[in-house]
Amino acid sequence: MQQKLDRLKESPSQTAGPYVHIGCTPNFTGIHGIYDEDLGTRIINDKTKGERITIRGRVFDGTGTPLRDALIEIWHADANGIYPSPEDKRGEADPNFRGWGRSPGDMETGEFVFETIKPGVAPFKDGRPMAPHVTFWVVARGINIGLQTRMYFSDEKAANEADPILQRIEHKVRIPTLIAEKTGDGEYRFDIRLQGDGETIFFDI
């Protein structure tokens, strides 16, 4: 017999369940006194460089009903396209930029809101520019493994057309599911549809 590779298997995912907010946003659920504030509440501060934007949206199930028990996280680059992570070796990110946000959605409507800045351009592996985008990760009761998608901006038409990820999507008719609609000055709407008509593209990445 040949040698063993001797690798471990990743821990299998399990659903976040109906009470993910207890663990990840306890103050939101009314559990006060353990943490000063919920993590992921503030992505930017007054000194952060870049154009202020607000991203709003909801997550819909296959019947068109909005989820009210989801947890939505986003991760994106600073105004210069640099990530505030030691894994990004291209330079120092804006020290006033967190890059990561988390929202439990509104208790009644399920709407998530992120106050942040518009990300800059980061390179694809071959150096071509990727259009400004925001990585989304969605978990909830009934979601067995976290769903990853990307949000692009409707006012970046030329950049989107040249984006190496969007270019690789075979069913062009589905690309609009990844593009947030500009609804006002600095205001974007990005709804996520888990299943059925207009089902959002999710990535195995």
Add this chain to the structure above:
Amino acid sequence: MADKDAHNGAFYQRDREWHPPAYAPIYKTSVKRSPNAALISLDNTISEITGPVFGHNMIGEYDNDLIQNYAKAGELPIGQRIIVHGRVLDEDRRPVPGALLEFWQANAGGRYRHKKETYLAPLDPNFGGCGRTITAEDGSYRLRTIKPGPYPWPNGVNDWRPAHIHFSVFGHGFAQRLITQMYFEGDPLIWICPIVKTIPSKEAIESLIAPIDMENTIPMDARAYKFDIVLRGRRSTMFENRMEGN
């Protein structure tokens, strides 16, 4: 080149046959919350290889102690005192230091502290049910809590969750983001739970069952369970073409 630096490429492809599928009708809520279309596969970009950093200084003194972090002065929650400890490793058995772990659970009676929770077991005024910690240089972590109780849930008319602790895990890249659950050795409910059964193989299920660990038990105080968590490993970039200036 140092070995440590070589393993900074894309994360290994996720084994989707090892994880539960999105659509698992035995767990009814998944039926309308699972994408129909195939996921679109893409090798990681800088957007997935990177991830947020959490500093040890954000962790409060009692954040990893669910026995004390919500209890009133001089009081304690009811239930079996336990320690859960282990390491966060990647698929190549490398420790993952600086990993943020967030955990949440029901109290000893199987009741969650949540507005939408209706189970008739009572809340424990001294138990909040959440905590967090960050792994040390060797990937190790430790928490103290009350052993959670099993509880009924609306799926089949008589489905019960085995005792479990939820874990949310951040590694070094956003592609490693994971939520899972820890179960306890010897619990007969594990093998009849529809949520557990969404995991395709017995071997994968067993990787979420924490054994009792008498060597880490504190005599006359708290039993210990060992729970290691494995995150995606990553490829070496040693022989990969690099971008100009990188």
